[in-house]
Amino acid sequence: xxxxxxxxxxxxxxxxxxxxxxxxxxxxxxxxxxxxxxxxxxxxxxxxxxxxxxxxxxxxxxxxxxxxxxxxxxxxxxxxxxxxxxxxxxxxxxxxxxxxxxxxxxxxxxxxxxxxxxxxxxxxxxxxxxxxxxxxxxxxxxxxxxxxxxxxxxxxxxxxxxxxxxxxxxxxxxxxxxxxxxxxxxxxxxxxxxxxxxxxxxxxxxxxxxxxxxxxxxxxxxxxxxxxxxxxxxxxxxxxxxxxxxxxxxxxxxxxxxxxxx
Amino acid sequence: xxxxxxxxxxxxxxxxxxxxxxxxxxxxxxxxxxxxxxxxxxxxxxxxxxxxxxxxxxxxxxxxxxxxxxxxxxxxxxxxxxxxxxxxxxxxxxxxxxxxxxxxxxxxxxxxxxxxxxxxxxxxxxxxxxxxxxxxxxxxxxxxxxxxxxxxxxxxxxxxxxxxxxxxxxxxxxxxxxxxxxxxxxxxxxxxxxxxxxxxxxxxxxxxxxxxxxxxxxxxxxxxxxxxxxxxxxxxxxxxxxxxxxxxxx
Numbered sequence: 347x348x349x350x351x352x353x354x355x356x357x358x359x360x361x362x363x364x365x366x367x368x369x370x371x372x373x374x375x376x377x378x379x380x381x382x383x384x385x386x387x388x389x390x391x392x393x394x395x396x397x398x399x400x401x402x403x404x405x406x407x408x409x410x411x412x413x414x415x416x417x418x419x420x421x422x423x424x425x426x427x428x429x430x431x432x433x434x435x436x437x438x439x440x441x442x443x444x445x446x447x448x449x450x451x452x453x454x455x456x457x458x459x460x461x462x463x464x465x466x467x468x469x470x471x472x473x474x475x476x477x478x479x480x481x482x483x484x485x486x487x488x489x490x491x492x493x494x495x496x497x498x499x500x501x502x503x504x505x506x507x508x509x510x511x512x513x514x515x516x517x518x519x520x521x522x523x524x525x526x527x528x529x530x531x532x533x534x535x536x537x538x539x540x541x542x543x544x545x546x547x548x549x550x551x552x553x554x555x556x557x558x559x560x561x562x563x564x565x566x567x568x569x570x571x572x573x574x575x576x577x578x579x580x581x582x583x584x585x586x587x588x589x590x591x592x593x594x595x596x597x598x599x600x601x602x603x604x605x606x607x608x
Numbered sequence: 609x610x611x612x613x614x615x616x617x618x619x620x621x622x623x624x625x626x627x628x629x630x631x632x633x634x635x636x637x638x639x640x641x642x643x644x645x646x647x648x649x650x651x652x653x654x655x656x657x658x659x660x661x662x663x664x665x666x667x668x669x670x671x672x673x674x675x676x677x678x679x680x681x682x683x684x685x686x687x688x689x690x691x692x693x694x695x696x697x698x699x700x701x702x703x704x705x706x707x708x709x710x711x712x713x714x715x716x717x718x719x720x721x722x723x724x725x726x727x728x729x730x731x732x733x734x735x736x737x738x739x740x741x742x743x744x745x746x747x748x749x750x751x752x753x754x755x756x757x758x759x760x761x762x763x764x765x766x767x768x769x770x771x772x773x774x775x776x777x778x779x780x781x782x783x784x785x786x787x788x789x790x791x792x793x794x795x796x797x798x799x800x801x802x803x804x805x806x807x808x809x810x811x812x813x814x815x816x817x818x819x820x821x822x823x824x825x826x827x828x829x830x831x832x833x834x835x836x837x838x839x840x841x842x843x844x845x846x847x848x849x850x851x852x853x854x855x856x857x858x
Contacts, residue, residue: 407694
């Protein structure tokens with residue numbers, strides 16, 4: 347890592363630029379970086395996707411295996427989302443058990459998938475209380491250049507949309523069949539830089555940010571999950587305006603997810 | 609290995625001497641190496657080798673964590689080999705396991721044999737290997753990726769470290785085993801070569817071989833390493849002859 351001084355100089359510079367509606371990488375406040383989605387990146391997974399947002403890169407792999415429903419939801423399958431912020435992806439990550447940052451990414455993505463009812467968990471139940479599919483969504487960060495939540499969400503939902511239930515392999519059906527995705531949530535993250543609120547923060551902008559706000563929306567125009575993070579505050583009007591912007595960006599991002607689905 | 613009594617043993621070698629994927633005994637799987645696909649790391653490489661996909665990144669020389677590993681006369685080389693949960697057929701539980709720790713150790717020691725660590729006392733050179741898709745030979749693919757990543761990071765070394773596994777399938781010595789051959793074959797012998805000196809800095813073996821077969825395997829492995837060595841050098845040349853687009857990667 348570069349030292350504290352360089353970071354502070356850069357932070358001041360980012361805030362100065364934001365005051366005149368500019369950003370360090372030349373984007374405007376509402377410009378999202380280039381997004382690339384590559385479904386089916388990992389052949390060993392039941393569904394997968396590589397997602398890049400600018401220099402950020404994330405791989406997600408879905409695995410389905412037979413297990414047992416939770417006692418309190420005997421008629422539902424199990425969905426588990428897990429994010430690995432491995433030290434390969436950034437000088438700020440160290441080896442060891444999942445850090446709070448990784449847990450936040452996986453929980454925010456998990457909430458959006460769950461709240462939007464992307465997957466009909468009842469259909470993943472095989473025998474109530476006895477047997478159900480366990481659907482693991484594993485997210486592996488490769489290159490951390492900011493906005494991991496949006497990248498993880500895009501990778502996760504794309505991987506799910508391209509998943510096959512390996513029913514034949516586990517001898518639960520005659521043939522494998524596609525996992526049905528009913529709703530397509532996408533997250534859209536913003537950070538406050540002074541009086542400006544910018545979309546899709548870079549790594550440096552996240553370091554300089556005075557608050558982060560993530561809004562997940564689905565194709566019905568519903569807001570399905572939100573997360574305020576980092577130190578900082580937003581007014582109710584800020585939130586209302588961010589939601590509107592998230593809906594617009596969400597529609598565009600979702601088309602990219604679904605474009606790969608067809 | 610370890611598949612005694614397993615169902616449906618495939619035909620590993622045809623009467624014409626061709627292997628399960630149509631290769632000859634001395635033939636490598638297709639290998640593609642990309643140097644420098646990552647932006648945060650000091651050096652990186654992505655290797656697609658048959659159906660393996662492996663990413664490696666190098667950070668350092670930088671401060672040593674944990675501090676007690678610091679050496680006053682040289683850099684320490686720390687390696688973490690890790691498999692993604694979705695990289696294998698049965699989901700692998702995330703986190704450290706004994707196999708990954710052993711592989712990390714022998715790879716770190718292989719690099720300690722070639723890196724000029726004494727030039728960077730009191731620092732750490734951290735090597736991370738992430739296996740995204742596995743199909744036998746991931747330690748060799750990881751080592752090759754990490755070696756190119758070390759060069760990409762500008763770490764001074766005696767040489768690059770090509771690596772490959774040789775094995776025995778249906779009684780024949782074969783280069784670069786794929787999954788079925790590894791599962792149902794009789795032996796597996798991964799190795800890493802220092803091309804300049806002709807010496808091996810990683811060598812493991814599991815299975816059954818006669819001394820003659822072992823000798824033949826070593827020759828075949830060295831031959832394979834030399835082919836991989838050229839691909840590694842070419843990947844590093846390509847890194848500086850082709851312009852890198854902002855969001856290009858694996």
